[in-house]
Amino acid sequence: MLIGELARASGVTVRALRYYEQEGLLQPERAANGYRRYDGGAVAKVRNIQLLLSNGFTAQDVRGFLPCLDDGEVSLGPACPPSVEAVSRKVEALEERIAELSAVRDRLVEALTGGATPRRPGTVARHPAYTRPA
Template identity: 55%
Template sequence: MLISELANEAGTTVRALRYYEQQGLLHPRRAPNGYREYDEKTVGQVGNIRLLLSLGLTARDVRAFLPCLDQDIADELICPASARVIARRLTDVEEKIAALDVVRKRLTEVLAQAGG
């Protein structure tokens, strides 16, 4: 299938698919005329990529999932190649939450002192 057909079937845009390819997440074949050609399994791969990105992972993070993108990972996100990436991203999120908690406490204190 061509890139526009894949975008339609996967519920995304041609621009997003080109970005995924640029980031090394998709590897289409090229027809003699230079058109990108995808097979049916790519629809599932794109769905998995979109799911992982929606969880806050970066395209770089998603590369660790390449060995398992052919599987349906919606129910089971962890594959051996991905556990470390998820753990690292979780640590990052927890650190950001802790930093925001400090800011919230400071703002609350300032507001209380101002009589608000």
């Protein structure tokens, strides 16, 4: 299939497909006229690339997944051995970010409640300075 057909079938732009090629994520064949030609598995591969990018992985991270991107949706199967390092790094970064955000939330709750502990975890006691947007 040609690049426009792949774009329509996978729901991405032609520009995105060219970027994926530039980053080494897609390797189309070239016809005699220079047109890019993709095989039938390219649609699944592009959807998997989109899924990984939308979940915060970089193009460089996605390269670690390349051996696994043609095997159906990457989120449905067990971790692909070449991708384990990238997934582990992402989980570690998320855990650090969650800890940072939790500390910020705790400081804000303490500031709003004057140090009083809210009744339920995850809730904020009513305080005159605290109003929820409508």
